[in-house]
Amino acid sequence: MASQRGEGETTTTPAEAADKERARAIPEAAVARLAVYLRVLSGMSESGVTAVSSEELSQAAGVNAAKLRKDLSYIGSYGTRGVGYDVEVLVSHIERILGLTRNHSVAVVGIGNLGHALANYGGFPGRGFPVTALFDVDADLVGIPVGGIPVNHIDEITAICREREVSIGVIATPPPAAQSVCDRLVSAGVQCILNFAPVVLQVPDNVEVRKVDLAVEMQILSFHVARRADEAASVSVGNNGLGVDGMVIRP
Amino acid sequence: MASQRGEGETTTTPAEAADKERARAIPEAAVARLAVYLRVLSGMSESGVTAVSSEELSQAAGVNAAKLRKDLSYIGSYGTRGVGYDVEVLVSHIERILGLTRNHSVAVVGIGNLGHALANYGGFPGRGFPVTALFDVDADLVGIPVGGIPVNHIDEITAICREREVSIGVIATPPPAAQSVCDRLVSAGVQCILNFAPVVLQVPDNVEVRKVDLAVEMQILSFHVARRADEAASVSVGNNGLGVDGMVIRP
């Protein structure tokens, strides 16, 4: 057991609240993967699969089997040695850890191309994330329903977010507006923000921001294209100095 | 010097190609940040700023100053001690490292809501990524221009990607179609893929995939919402069982 982390602040915890303590200890990277496992498991569940081994699941999720087991161990021991995991059990535990048992009301700000796409996603991929509010500066858009929800003016963010208990704000505005929108969301009490604008947002410590940056993604790919090209070039020129036809050691 | 990695395959390299060797050594995480620095620097450049210190730049990019300097050191020493960095110089070097000197032709597959949004982004955020081809299964869409480019049928992927030398493929299809589309892109010689479909793609080793997964992002945020809520609860109830006044060990 890796529990009992000698931090001097935790003594023994009750039974039920053990999850909460555990949640603090789950590495960020593992959380992202848990979400992936959850999707794969949901798919299996719908296909009628009831049990799965770490080997199968890890392959379906595109990760190492050992890593998968370690990730699952962060949320507790719900497998059966010699057998594997019960799909339903895993699904429900992961859902609980990820906080998907409660609904998270979502507000989308900036109803341009992307905002439209997001609003129309329809309840957002994976249940549990109802879009309950849309905002834009453009007065012409106000009142028009997109994906079933009428657009409100951006000035109403604070009031409406409070009223509808929005817990996640999605920023899909042009870059210059992003920070200001962010500030308003924060002052409305929104503590989690998903930012599509290519801008580094400044937020207080108690607000969590995740960024989806297309330009960055493209540039990372570009980097790899370039790296590949260079490698190919250096190979075709001559294997890093070591003989071409001679004693090629290379396995 | 961290060079001379004792892998037995690298000897000494010429002068100019030093970049190429360096590129292999840049940590993936650093590459992502370089892209961010580049954007910030571009903005500064447009604002007429010509010089910047690591402190200023790091703050604008939302990272630690030491980390920024280390990241920049991966691409070489282009700063002046006691002064800082020349904005233009940094911009051009980062662009070169990221492979942005050549153009990367992009193909978008799946012209739904998201595909539309992507096609309309107009040359893609940050120059250098011209969208040169669009594909969809829907015959009704074929021929219709989106963002200035006519949609082609998905069956033409291989031919057109080859012809237009597409180097980056963007998958914006529904989940079930993603793997098949991916396979076709790969067989057309595309080596870099940006995947928006919530599916784990199986690709050969020589293909680079980056994933943008809205559901996962939302669920990570959900996790943090839950964590916060738990923390708040445990604080308001009484600090982890240790006495408010009595020895409440919390049931």
Next chain:
DNA sequence: TACCGCTTGTGAACGCATGCACAAAGTCGG
């Protein structure tokens, strides 16, 4: 020219995450 203050570049320590390898724990067949 010599000194002073400022900022870069980087060696080294630290911490987190990954992967290995194996004991523990269960099932199944005899």
Next chain:
DNA sequence: CCGACTTTGTGCATGCGTTCACAAGCGGTA
């Protein structure tokens, strides 16, 4: 009831990435 086989859960080692702290280097000033 026992032994063989399977699969989980995890201690440990390894490697990568982040952070610290400081020497090296440069411009400005007297």
